[in-house]
Amino acid sequence: MNPSKPKILIVDDEKFYLDVLVDLLKEDYKTVIAKDGEQALRRAASDAPPDLILLDILMEGMDGYEVCRRLKANPAVQNIPVIFLTVKSEVADELRGFELGAVDYISKPMSPPIVRARISTHLALNEARQVLADQNQLLERKVRERTEELDRTKYAAIFCMASLVEARDNETGKHLLRTQNYVRVLAEALKNHPRFRHYLDEHTIELLYKTAPLHDIGKVGVPDRILLKPGKLDSEEWVLMKKHPDHGYEALLRAEQEMGTTDFLQVAKEIIYTHHEKWDGSGYPRGLKGDEIPIAGRLMAVADVYDALICRRVYKSSFTHEVAVEMIRQAVGYHFDPDIAKVFLERQEEFKQIASLYADTQN
Numbered sequence: 001m002n003p004s005k006p007k008i009l010i011v012d013d014e015k016f017y018l019d020v021l022v023d024l025l026k027e028d029y030k031t032v033i034a035k036d037g038e039q040a041l042r043r044a045a046s047d048a049p050p051d052l053i054l055l056d057i058l059m060e061g062m063d064g065y066e067v068c069r070r071l072k073a074n075p076a077v078q079n080i081p082v083i084f085l086t087v088k089s090e091v092a093d094e095l096r097g098f099e100l101g102a103v104d105y106i107s108k109p110m111s112p113p114i115v116r117a118r119i120s121t122h123l124a125l126n127e128a129r130q131v132l133a134d135q136n137q138l139l140e141r142k143v144r145e146r147t148e149e150l151d152r153t154k155y156a157a158i159f160c161m162a163s164l165v166e167a168r169d170n171e172t173g174k175h176l177l178r179t180q181n182y183v184r185v186l187a188e189a190l191k192n193h194p195r196f197r198h199y200l201d202e203h204t205i206e207l208l209y210k211t212a213p214l215h216d217i218g219k220v221g222v223p224d225r226i227l228l229k230p231g232k233l234d235s236e237e238w239v240l241m242k243k244h245p246d247h248g249y250e251a252l253l254r255a256e257q258e259m260g261t262t263d264f265l266q267v268a269k270e271i272i273y274t275h276h277e278k279w280d281g282s283g284y285p286r287g288l289k290g291d292e293i294p295i296a297g298r299l300m301a302v303a304d305v306y307d308a309l310i311c312r313r314v315y316k317s318s319f320t321h322e323v324a325v326e327m328i329r330q331a332v333g334y335h336f337d338p339d340i341a342k343v344f345l346e347r348q349e350e351f352k353q354i355a356s357l358y359a360d361t362q363n
């Protein structure tokens with residue numbers, strides 16, 4: 001409501017009623033008049049809209065019902081309370097007005113105390129409604145802020161945990177930042193692809209980005225002598241190394257059993273458990289093949305292998321971006337999903353930029 005006098009728009013095609021109402025209300029309210037429906041709609045939608053509208057039903061041209069219908073269809077003015085002025089008293093007509101969104105009726109001939117009382121009541125009601133709407137908006141904002149804060153805290157804890165595992169064989173942990181960004185590039189590029197669009201909505205892409213850092217969390221169960229060995233693993237060591245997806249998966253299963261599942265845990269489980277599966281079925285731990293491998297695992301596989309190739313590890317030196325790209329190209333169809341690898345080849349420059357943005361300082 002305006003801080004000064006509330007503004008009332010009086011709509012009637014009979015000058016007599018306009019004069020009566022202006023005279024009645026001018027002391028307490030700022031009054032504006034309209035002599036027909038068109039003029040009423042223009043004045044209601046002006047830069048200084050009224051706080052309440054008194055609307056005659058029977059008018060030449062556009063009648064009051066139509067004016068009311070149009071007002072309620074316009075989001076800019078639909079909350080302005082409308083009181084119908086009518087000589088009609090039949091229930092059916094009153095019902096029609098209420099159905100169109102009017103808040104009340106005043107019958108002609110009008111009783112001045114009733115007109116004043118109804119206007120005052122509906123202005124107060126509308127103000128209260130507005131205050132409530134503002135409070136709801138404020139509450140919604142607070143809930144949203146609190147939820148975002150909880151999400152950030154949860155994500156920070158998860159990232160921290162994954163970094164601790166990573167710190168055992170990678171001093172900077174930038175591998176996590178790079179791979180989660182590679183995954184997002186692939187997912188964004190594939191979100192309209194016929195094979196992937198059913199899965200890659202905005203929510204899932206965000207989950208993929210946030211769960212990607214957990215992919216190797218199961219390495220916490222791999223002994224240091226294997227994880228840090230500066231040379232090739234023998235077959236017995238390799239068996240233990242290949243258990244890291246199982247370790248991670250089992251840890252998440254236990255969390256799920258204790259606390260119930262979430263979308264986050266579902267995607268995290270898929271990434272952890274299937275990022276070493278290969279398209280031709282020769283991967284581990286289960287030897288899944290083709291579309292049996294969850295999409296999350298297939299995306300992570302490309303991201304993880306590219307990053308492993310371009311980075312120095314205790315057991316190998318790094319390859320250049322160009323060599324890594326060529327090696328992935330050679331592995332299309334037996335290691336990687338052909339459509340995901342194709343997108344990697346198309347977007348390889350973005351991978352190179354991410355690698356440079358989050359480069360390991362010791363490399």
Ligand SMILES: [Fe+2]
Pocket residue numbers: 215216244275276
């Ligand atoms: Fe891994």
